[in-house]
Amino acid sequence: MSLSLYNTLSRRQEPFKPLEPGKVRMYYCGVTVYDYCHVGHGRACVVWDVVRRYLTWRGYEVRYVQNFTDIDDKILNRSRQEGTTMEAISERYIAAYFEDMARLNIKEADEYPRATHTLDGIKRLIHELETKGFAYPSAGDVYYSVRKFPDYGKLSGQKLDERRMGASGRVSENEEAQKQDPADFALWKSAKPGEPAWESPWGKGRPGWHIECSAMVRECFADSASNHLGETIDIHAGGNDLIFPHHENEIAQSEAVTGKPLAQYWLHNGMVNVNGEKMSKSLGNFTTIRQMLDAPNAPEPMAVRMFILQAHYRKPIDFTDDGIAAAQNGWNILKAGLLFGHEYGERLGWTGSIETQADAIAQFRTVMDDDFNTSSALAVLFGLAKQLERASNLLIHEGETGEPSDLLESQWLTLVELASVLGLEAQPEPEQVPSISDAEIETLVAQRTEAKKTKNFAEADRIRNDLQAQGIQLIDKPGGLTLWHRS
RNA sequence: GGCGGCAUAGCCAAGUGGUAAGGCAAGGGUCUGCAAAACCUUCACCCCCAGUUCGAGUCUGGGUGCCGCCUCCA
Numbered sequence: 001m002s003l004s005l006y007n008t009l010s011r012r013q014e015p016f017k018p019l020e021p022g023k024v025r026m027y028y029c030g031v032t033v034y035d036y037c038h039v040g041h042g043r044a045c046v047v048w049d050v051v052r053r054y055l056t057w058r059g060y061e062v063r064y065v066q067n068f069t070d071i072d073d074k075i076l077n078r079s080r081q082e083g084t085t086m087e088a089i090s091e092r093y094i095a096a097y098f099e100d101m102a103r104l105n106i107k108e109a110d111e112y113p114r115a116t117h118t119l120d121g122i123k124r125l126i127h128e129l130e131t132k133g134f135a136y137p138s139a140g141d142v143y144y145s146v147r148k149f150p151d152y153g154k155l156s157g158q159k160l161d162e163r164r165m166g167a168s169g170r171v172s173e174n175e176e177a178q179k180q181d182p183a184d185f186a187l188w189k190s191a192k193p194g195e196p197a198w199e200s201p202w203g204k205g206r207p208g209w210h211i212e213c214s215a216m217v218r219e220c221f222a223d224s225a226s227n228h229l230g231e232t233i234d235i236h237a238g239g240n241d242l243i244f245p246h247h248e249n250e251i252a253q254s255e256a257v258t259g260k261p262l263a264q265y266w267l268h269n270g271m272v273n274v275n276g277e278k279m280s281k282s283l284g285n286f287t288t289i290r291q292m293l294d295a296p297n298a299p300e301p302m303a304v305r306m307f308i309l310q311a312h313y314r315k316p317i318d319f320t321d322d323g324i325a326a327a328q329n330g331w332n333i334l335k336a337g338l339l340f341g342h343e344y345g346e347r348l349g350w351t352g353s354i355e356t357q358a359d360a361i362a363q364f365r366t367v368m369d370d371d372f373n374t375s376s377a378l379a380v381l382f383g384l385a386k387q388l389e390r391a392s393n394l395l396i397h398e399g400e401t402g403e404p405s406d407l408l409e410s411q412w413l414t415l416v417e418l419a420s421v422l423g424l425e426a427q428p429e430p431e432q433v434p435s436i437s438d439a440e441i442e443t444l445v446a447q448r449t450e451a452k453k454t455k456n457f458a459e460a461d462r463i464r465n466d467l468q469a470q471g472i473q474l475i476d477k478p479g480g481l482t483l484w485h486r487s
Numbered sequence: 488g489g490c491g492g493c494a495u496a497g498c499c500a501a502g503u504g505g506u507a508a509g510g511c512a513a514g515g516g517u518c519u520g521c522a523a524a525a526c527c528u529u530c531a532c533c534c535c536c537a538g539u540u541c542g543a544g545u546c547u548g549g550g551u552g553c554c555g556c557c558u559c560c561a
Binding site: 008011028029030031032037038040041042043044045047048072073074153156157158159161209237238239240241242243244245246268269270271272273276277278279280281282306307310311312314315316317318320322323325326327328329330333367370373375376378379380381382383390393394396397398452455457460461464468473474475476477478483485487 | 501
């Protein structure tokens with residue numbers, strides 16, 4: 001029984017073997033910080049967070065690095081619009097990123113390299129590419145010559161001669177004219193007047209987009225102790241919209257210099273769709289994470305996480321209000337299960353020395369080992385949570401569960417452990433000062449019972465509604481007995 | 488045009504060739520003055536056609552439909 005994962009590079013599921021036994025080097029191509037993150041970013045972050053958590057739970061020592069692209073045309077445009085600096089914009093949205101992702105319970109990466117902090121490494125890499133003949137200067141810019149790299153296209157399956165070239169409206173004719181081949185891409189762009197710029201052997205300018213990741217992987221995973229120079233990492237992850245050209249170009253840059261694979265496994269998450277179309281800025285069909293979580297009737301963050309994990313990470317998911325609402329209902333069950341021990345553990349005399357359930361854990365592991373089948377993993381969680389929710393209801397309604405206490409404890413411990421691997425966690429709410437005391441409730445319940453005896457149902461229902469409005473649920477039992485609980 | 492992916496119940500969604508996980512919603516039953524809550528319970532032959540096989544949702548070929556990338560993008 002071993003972990004296997006789908007590798008975009010081979011288009012196959014492969015057994016996972018890290019370069020160094022027990023250790024995993026993982027890099028996730030993060031976001032360009034020119035705006036708030038939307039649900040699509042949220043999905044990617046959740047998915048890779050789960051992969052990272054799972055590998056850790058599986059016993060690997062994981063080094064997880066995620067970059068921020070903080071040099072970019074869109075950031076620049078925004079800073080001009082607002083009359084401020086590129087740095088001010090990126091700082092703002094990096095701070096927002098951390099706020100949003102903390103709400104989704106994304107664990108922080110081990111390192112967050114930024115383009116602006118990687119300039120030396122970027123320039124060194126460009127220089128090496130130039131020395132080896134893969135890069136050429138042109139009117140102040142420096143370009144990568146894709147024809148010099150025979151493997152170009154191995155990740156995306158693109159063949160240079162079969163692509164539609166020059167169809168881009170975004171690339172200026174000027175830039176197009178400076179390239180030896182339309183598929184060549186910029187490693188370094190010369191500064192236009194008024195733009196932020198860094199000194200370089202090619203004049204003042206700024207790095208192209210793709211080069212930062214190549215440089216960051218190299219720097220963040222350089223480890224002289226283990227004889228690795230950051231040449232090859234185990235897992236390189238990102239959205240499937242990055243396969244081409246971004247990841248293809250990263251490979252071209254890094255492997256041209258090192259002659260070694262940049263990453264063993266290339267993993268790509270599917271997109272979040274809206275009405276069947278990809279959520280994206282350009283289509284204007286995006287919802288930011290904070291919009292979603294701060295809306296009236298907003299779902300709980302954990303419900304959103306569950307919504308994301310109900311589908312396989314490589315498939316597209318459709319973002320709809322109904323889907324989120326359904327996930328919220330489902331989360332309520334998991335949450336009830338996760339809170340069970342906090343609410344009833346003491347009352348049930350739990351000892352804390354119970355073992356988890358090996359069969360559920362084995363099942364969870366089997367499905368997660370199969371390219372992170374979180375959908376099936378959730379089914380394992382629901383199996384446990386449903387039983388705990390039932391037990392919880394029985395305690396409220398019958399005063400007993402009919403189940404052995406240590407079985408429940410074992411189920412609960414298992415649920416909590418496995419859920420946390422998926423980053424699904426529920427905290428007991430702090431005790432609130434009740435708006436109405438137990439004694440008052442008892443009095444009202446007694447009054448209602450009297451009213452019922454005299455068939456004064458209007459009064460009985462009034463009391464019931466009043467209590468309901470205060471969050472007190474009445475439960476009429478056979479024989480005229482009425483139980484109540486705070487919901 | 489090139490590359491890749493997807494099509495499973497009302498909705499979402501897993502699925503290793505041997506008679507379809509899970510979630511949501513819905514229905515029925517018990518209980519109730521009515522209700523709520525709770526408990527019990529019901530609910531698919533897998534886009535179409537052909538083929539391989541003792542046996543296919545699961546493999547092969549063809550068809551239809553949808554999506555992504557080829558331009559910034561998680």
